Amino acid sequence: MSAEFSDERSEPRRLRVVVLLSGTGRTLENLINVRASGALAIDIVRVISTRKRVRGNDIARAADIPLTIVPRRKSESPSQFSEAVLAAIRQERPDLVLMAGFLSKIAISPDLVGRVMNIHPALLPMFGGQGHYGQHVHEQVLAAGVKVTGCTVHFVDDEYDAGPIIAQACVPVHDDDDVDSLAARVFAQERELYPHAIRLFAEDRLRIDGSLVRVLPPG
Ligand code: GRF
Numbered sequence: 414m415s416a417e418f419s420d421e422r423s424e425p426r427r428l429r430v431v432v433l434l435s436g437t438g439r440t441l442e443n444l445i446n447v448r449a450s451g452a453l454a455i456d457i458v459r460v461i462s463t464r465k466r467v468r469g470n471d472i473a474r475a476a477d478i479p480l481t482i483v484p485r486r487k488s489e490s491p492s493q494f495s496e497a498v499l500a501a502i503r504q505e506r507p508d509l510v511l512m513a514g515f516l517s518k519i520a521i522s523p524d525l526v527g528r529v530m531n532i533h534p535a536l537l538p539m540f541g542g543q544g545h546y547g548q549h550v551h552e553q554v555l556a557a558g559v560k561v562t563g564c565t566v567h568f569v570d571d572e573y574d575a576g577p578i579i580a581q582a583c584v585p586v587h588d589d590d591d592v593d594s595l596a597a598r599v600f601a602q603e604r605e606l607y608p609h610a611i612r613l614f615a616e617d618r619l620r621i622d623g624s625l626v627r628v629l630p631p632g
Contacts, residue, residue, distance in 0.1 A: 427454045428615050431507040433461050433498065433515040438469025439600065440513035440532065440607065445476050447608045454615060458505045461498055463517055485517050490629075495519040509614055511607070512569060516546055521571055527621050529569040530614070532607050534599045536581055537565040541574030551592045551599070562586055562595065564603045566610035568621065577626045579619060580610045600624075 432441050441460065447453040460473035463485045481501045488494035498519050500581045502510055512531035521529060533541055535550050540562070545553065554562045564584040570576040582602040586595060613619050618629040 414541060424615065427456060428508040428611070429458050429505065430455045431461060431505050431510045431609075432457055432473075432513050432612050433463075433502075433510065433519075434467070434469040434513045435463045435516040436467050436514045438467065438472040438514065440511075440603070441469055442472050442608070443604045443621070444511070444513070444611075445472070445478075453608050453611060455509075455611065458507060459501070459502050461541075463498075463515070463544045469514065469614055491518070492520070499525075499565055509611065518571070518573060519569075521569055526570075527568055527619075530566055530579065530607075531569050531574070531576075532603055532608060532610075533567070533574050534581065534596070534603065536561070536563045537567060537578060541565075543573045545574065547575050548592050548596060551595045554586060555592065555595065560586055562599060564599055564606055566606055566627065577621050577624055579613065579626045579628075580606055582606045 432444065436440055444453065444457065448455055452530060457478050459479045461481045462470050463483060465482055465484060470480055470482065483494065483497045483501060485494050488497065491612060494517065499522060508528070510525065510529040512529065535541060535554060540550050540553050561583050563581055565581045566579045568576040568579060584598045584602055597616060616631065618631070620627040620629065
């Protein structure tokens with residue numbers, strides 16, 4: 414961990430976490446690795462995937478994490494899909510739900526407000542919203558000619574990439590970057606930022622105040 418993200422902290426409680434994914438599962442893999450290193454006190458009690466054949470499912474299986482697949486395409490409607498995901502989440506009674514490359518929208522019910530996080534590969538509210546995912550985000554960042562980008566962890570509401578922001582990290586955009594080099598630099602920051610935000614939650618240091626998340630000091 415970089416010094417920037419290694420907070421002084423009291424012993425965090427162990428969280429029951431459900432991870433939602435749709436793709437390659439690098440975020441899940443990172444969470445598993447950070448947990449194994451002892452730097453993240455979470456139990457990933459279930460992975461819910463929206464696709465049958467993605468690498469993320471293999472990562473879950475290899476780590477012996479129970480996996481539920483809720484194929485979005487087979488759902489009759491967006492609301493039926495959302496209900497199916499919510500039902501699978503609720504069965505686990507998680508403390509926290511982590512979107513990890515999850516490409517769908519779910520309706521955040523009152524019991525889940527402030528308990529679902531997402532990580533986005535840009536500095537929200539720029540380069541966010543429907544259609545801003547994966548490599549597209551970095552293409553848009555390069556096309557805009559901005560000099561810094563980064564990643565954002567936020568609580569999820571009913572819109573894409575719109576909920577209150579918990580933490581952000583910046584990376585420079587270099588003149589000779591392409592999508593791959595920029596994506597790699599951003600993802601290196603994501604590996605630290607998501608565990609950092611999860612620790613803040615575990616330490617009960619996050620308070621939603623309207624559109625703002627206040628981060629309480631340690632202890
Ligand atoms: C990252 O860009 C992250 O910001 C976004 O999904 C990508 C990671 O996907 N939420 P995955 O974990 O490799 O499936």
